[in-house]
Amino acid sequence: MEPRCTAWWRAGARQRRRLSPGAARGSVVGAVLCVVAALPGAGAAASGTAPGVPGGYDFAEGARTVAGASGTADAVRLEPGETYRSSIPANATLTYRLELDATTTAYVPVTAVPSADATVTATDGIRVRMQNADGDFCSYGSARFGAGLSPRPVTALAMREAGKTLCQGAGTYYVVVEHVAASGADEAPSGDWGLELAPAEEPRLVQAGATNAPQAWDSASPEAVTGEPRRRDGGAGFASARALGQGVWQAEAEPGQTLFYKVPVDWGQQLHATAELDASTGDGGTGGHGGYVSGALNLSLYNPVRGYVDDMALGYSGTRKTAALEPLPPVEYRNRYGVLGEVRSTRFAGAYYLVVHLNGQMGGTFGQGPFAVTLRVRVSGASHAGPGYAGPSDPRNLFEVTAADRAAAVTGSGGAGGVTAGDDPAMKVLAAAGIGTGSALLLGLGAWTVVARRRAGIQMRVNAQKPTA
Numbered sequence: 001m002e003p004r005c006t007a008w009w010r011a012g013a014r015q016r017r018r019l020s021p022g023a024a025r026g027s028v029v030g031a032v033l034c035v036v037a038a039l040p041g042a043g044a045a046a047s048g049t050a051p052g053v054p055g056g057y058d059f060a061e062g063a064r065t066v067a068g069a070s071g072t073a074d075a076v077r078l079e080p081g082e083t084y085r086s087s088i089p090a091n092a093t094l095t096y097r098l099e100l101d102a103t104t105t106a107y108v109p110v111t112a113v114p115s116a117d118a119t120v121t122a123t124d125g126i127r128v129r130m131q132n133a134d135g136d137f138c139s140y141g142s143a144r145f146g147a148g149l150s151p152r153p154v155t156a157l158a159m160r161e162a163g164k165t166l167c168q169g170a171g172t173y174y175v176v177v178e179h180v181a182a183s184g185a186d187e188a189p190s191g192d193w194g195l196e197l198a199p200a201e202e203p204r205l206v207q208a209g210a211t212n213a214p215q216a217w218d219s220a221s222p223e224a225v226t227g228e229p230r231r232r233d234g235g236a237g238f239a240s241a242r243a244l245g246q247g248v249w250q251a252e253a254e255p256g257q258t259l260f261y262k263v264p265v266d267w268g269q270q271l272h273a274t275a276e277l278d279a280s281t282g283d284g285g286t287g288g289h290g291g292y293v294s295g296a297l298n299l300s301l302y303n304p305v306r307g308y309v310d311d312m313a314l315g316y317s318g319t320r321k322t323a324a325l326e327p328l329p330p331v332e333y334r335n336r337y338g339v340l341g342e343v344r345s346t347r348f349a350g351a352y353y354l355v356v357h358l359n360g361q362m363g364g365t366f367g368q369g370p371f372a373v374t375l376r377v378r379v380s381g382a383s384h385a386g387p388g389y390a391g392p393s394d395p396r397n398l399f400e401v402t403a404a405d406r407a408a409a410v411t412g413s414g415g416a417g418g419v420t421a422g423d424d425p426a427m428k429v430l431a432a433a434g435i436g437t438g439s440a441l442l443l444g445l446g447a448w449t450v451v452a453r454r455r456a457g458i459q460m461r462v463n464a465q466k467p468t469a
Contacts (some may be wrong), residue, residue: 063083079395087193098380121316158175206388218270255371261375280318290317296321297313309352354377
């Protein structure tokens with residue numbers, strides 16, 4: 001144990017005898033943090049650096065790195081429930097392989113991550129499709145940067161739906177990913193992009209229900225949630241998305257930054273969200289309040305398998321601006337039979353992802369910020385039991401809201417999938433150092449044991465030197 005940490009612990013020991021249990025625990029945490037600060041690499045981790053992460057995106061921890069194939073013959077196999085990391089050159093097409101049974105529905109979301117300094121056009125993006133061994137298309141999806149012209153993570157979904165006309169039966173299926181980049185002579189290439197693939201499977205139902213979507217639901221925009229904003233910084237990727245519940249939440253974003261949040265939405269509940277970009281001070285900007293940025297703030301919503309639900313973008317001239325997602329139907333299994341995309345995509349309960357991107361062009365017009373962003377989130381409606389799946393999803397608990405998820409929405413931690421720092425400053429430092437609560441506890445106990453043993457040894461020597469009667 002570091003000498004300065006030992007001194008801190010000894011000094012605090014005298015005070016802990018007179019402190020309340022909560023304050024005493026704080027003193028223990030202080031000693032543990034001292035140990036953490038002394039660990040190799042802790043300083044770099046606490047600073048928030050993330051070497052090797054393109055565009056600041058936080059790829060899933062432990063994601064296996066795989067290479068996409070140029071064709072089906074040597075396509076690497078993806079396992080549902082696992083997360084994979086790959087990369088794709090400009091204007092390239094890569095193929096990955098799945099082995100599916102006849103009864104489950106498979107989803108493969110693909111997130112493309114350009115570098116922060118990439119040059120992109122409105123039509124740049126990715127196209128993904130799933131096809132069977134005969135080359136028949138099962139589904140098709142795409143995602144583009146749009147008029148904002150700001151590089152950011154974009155996600156598209158490929159899927160094989162059991163029970164539909166196309167692509168039925170067990171066998172080999174392929175996920176094909178295309179990097180669509182500008183090819184004009186006056187446009188710079190957008191370079192290689194990182195890819196994150198997160199295949200998932202939804203089991204069949206024990207008993208089939210209605211095969212038509214609800215025809216009527218409350219589509220009126222609810223009143224915005226009011227109240228004092230609470231600070232909740234976003235994550236840097238789907239895997240590290242911070243949990244949110246109903247309420248008013250505030251964060252700060254720098255130009256080019258993307259924030260990820262997840263909201264637990266149970267069966268029968270509706271999600272509504274608005275985003276507000278605060279007024280600019282004009283500090284450091286070349287344009288001050290006289291400028292304008294199209295697509296200054298983008299708010300996107302994705303479902304539990306990272307499928308696109310809705311998005312909105314707001315233009316910005318320096319004054320406070322608000323925009324809202326379209327009203328969504330209550331989450332129901334039979335929404336998948338709907339006509340509209342926002343109905344079909346709200347087909348299951350679980351974590352719905354709110355992704356906030358601040359346009360990189362904001363820096364040149366209004367300064368480097370950071371800019372205050374306020375999210376108003378409402379989750380309405382009574383929850384009810386799920387449709388009755390015949391088995392677990394892969395990954396598990398993907399299409400349900402657990403008690404841990406609800407608690408995480410209040411504290412800001414990671415919910416059932418893991419523990420994060422939440423809003424506790426001490427735990428943020430521990431998390432930044434790469435140490436979980438269990439390891440922190442062991443460190444604390446270790447520090448306590450070292451000091452206790454030293455004190456016991458000193459006391460034994462003192463007692464041995466005392467004259468006997």
